[in-house]
Amino acid sequence: MDLGFTGRTVLVTGGSSGVGRATVRMLLDEGAQVATCGRRPEPLAALGDHDRLHTAVCDIRDPEAVRRLVDGVQDRFGGLDGLVNNAGQSRMKPFAACTTADWRDELELKFDGVLNPLHAALPLLRASDAPAVVNVNAVLAREPSPRLITTSAARAGLLNLSKSLSRELAPDGIRVNSVCLGLVDTGQWERRHRAEGGPLDYDRWQAVLAADRGIALGRLGRAEEVAYAVTGLLSPRASYITGTSIDVCGGIGRGI
Template sequence: MSLYQIQGRTAVVTGGSSGIGLACVEQLLEAGANVAFCGRDEDRLRSAEADLRMRFPEAGLLAQVCDVLDAASVQAFAAATDTALGPAQMLINNAGQGRVSTFADTTDAAWTEELNLKFFSVINPVRAFMAQLQRQAGASIVCVNSLLASQPEPHMVATSAARAGLKNLVRSMATEFAEQGIRVNGILIGLVESGQWRRRFEAREERHLDWSQWTAQLAQRKHIPLGRLGLPVEAARAILFLASPLSAYTTGSHIDVSGGLSRHA
């Protein structure tokens, strides 16, 4: 029996075609779960799907193009999941990105866009999959959030505020859904290796530095005690723990995955 006790159970991952989302899909498949994942970029989604089917030929897998901000699109994804893999028992909300802006230069439209993304990328999937989660014993929801929720940065004012709201939403959902047996938790990530950081590396001025040297200097400038950026798989393992029965008595909580960058209590 797998450590995580999720063999044959159905998990859903939004934003699953790259980064932390894709690492979640891989970890879930390795643990024996059936996985439905979605993304907006069809080329990237199909590339990830082809690789996963080659590596996990016997796995139950569904990859579907879906915009989590489009309620009808998410409802269609939920229906396809139930038909192909059975009702979801684990929902991992991973879609989202950061916006670099200060209070002075964040327009009303930018505020609206950021708040809409951070909230409805969770609200729409939770609504769409709720009926399936209610049918499963030990169901769980995990939201990927940022350390900005507790430790805001002035150059990311809108994202920081929206992330704090999402952290609060996780706690509210955990309280409301507890009587239905659905646990809700989240993770707070710090600096994790991503396509964004790779692009910044390619555009670096210090051409003599390789990736490990450049990221080590970045970690030093950011005062990360562990001295490096996190890996997507490290965030994925924390998510898998929260989604699985290993955390059966945990709800309304967040795991800090920031390499010690956190300064909040």
């Protein structure tokens, strides 16, 4: 199926690794013009040269840097049709170990990582005939973990924000949806497996991990499996879908 990306431009934040990189590559394969950013130049350079790819070093917590990024996208491609807010990370700390700075940093990263790109991109998105925003979130938003208390709280707030944005931006024709991840293998789990140096090979090791975490499909997810959901929601073919979220988690969620 043609997803309708030919001639359209999408900005993916945090596109130098993991889910962001998989999404960038999938969008390029679908014929889109793609812009992406990261905090370090080397991983961005590893994406390679492509006549439909624009890369820039940018910290999405800096509104002026994000505005320069979006200006560069407009100069290169002439507009913007889609925005994927993907940049982010998890903070493995329980409440007793969290400082005020930990809470502030986590909330700033999760919210600024959406608000700064959206503020900068809104004029271009409003000019598109099929604008869409996808916020990459986590199942922690609905099922918090005490081991990730700051991240869980920030993720819940981001899910709430995404729903509110979908209502406010609907009159402009801008769709806003979320993709919520479970445990996805973007390289960090394999590194952990090597560091532990146990007797199990990686496939068996991740099966044990999946069983411990209650993942129904018995394995970790893959970055490209998340990218399929992100790309589908961005597509003009999904023109009647807004204000919703899709869990890509292998059945780890216990809620209905």
